[in-house]
Amino acid sequence: MRCGFDDDSYSRCDLPENLRRRGCKEDGLNFPKNKLIEVEAKPLSDAGDAGEIVQVNPQKLFLQMRPGEPTRVQLNIRQAEDFPVDLYYVMDLSQSMANDLDSLKGLGDKLAKVMKNITKDFR
Numbered sequence: 001m002r003c004g005f006d007d008d009s010y011s012r013c014d015l016p017e018n019l020r021r022r023g024c025k026e027d028g029l030n031f032p033k034n035k036l037i038e039v040e041a042k043p044l045s046d047a048g049d050a051g052e053i054v055q056v057n058p059q060k061l062f063l064q065m066r067p068g069e070p071t072r073v074q075l076n077i078r079q080a081e082d083f084p085v086d087l088y089y090v091m092d093l094s095q096s097m098a099n100d101l102d103s104l105k106g107l108g109d110k111l112a113k114v115m116k117n118i119t120k121d122f123r
Contacts, residue, residue: 034071035064044078053080084121087111 016031041058057076065071089104091097115122 032064032066034066034069035062036071036073037062044076045080047081049080053083055080055083079118082119082121085115085119087115087122 016029019029020026038058038060039062040060042052042054044057045053045055055078061073063071063073089108091101091104093101112122
């Protein structure tokens with residue numbers, strides 16, 4: 001046995017330093033770390049690029065995470081010049097959201113005016 005747990009008062013699930021202190025050998029420890037792999041990371045498009053426009057990098061990630069363990073993912077974003085923008089509101093339409101719905105209705109016109117400064121193709 002790589003880790004001798006003769007005393008039932010100790011848990012086998014613990015931090016590596018605690019398990020080492022109790023006599024576990026290094027090859028008997030299993031403590032996986034979070035893993036982040038960029039699967040697809042095309043470079044961001046520049047103004048005037050033709051063909052496929054890339055506005056977010058990376059495009060595909062593989063994440064393997066431990067429960068409760070945070071992981072940082074860095075996204076690079078560049079808005080393509082005059083790129084079409086579709087805006088959708090997704091909202092719970094129950095009565096408890098009535099005030100928020102009224103606010104969104106008022107902001108919709110303002111947002112449309114601002115978006116016209118960013119792109120000519122806005123819906």
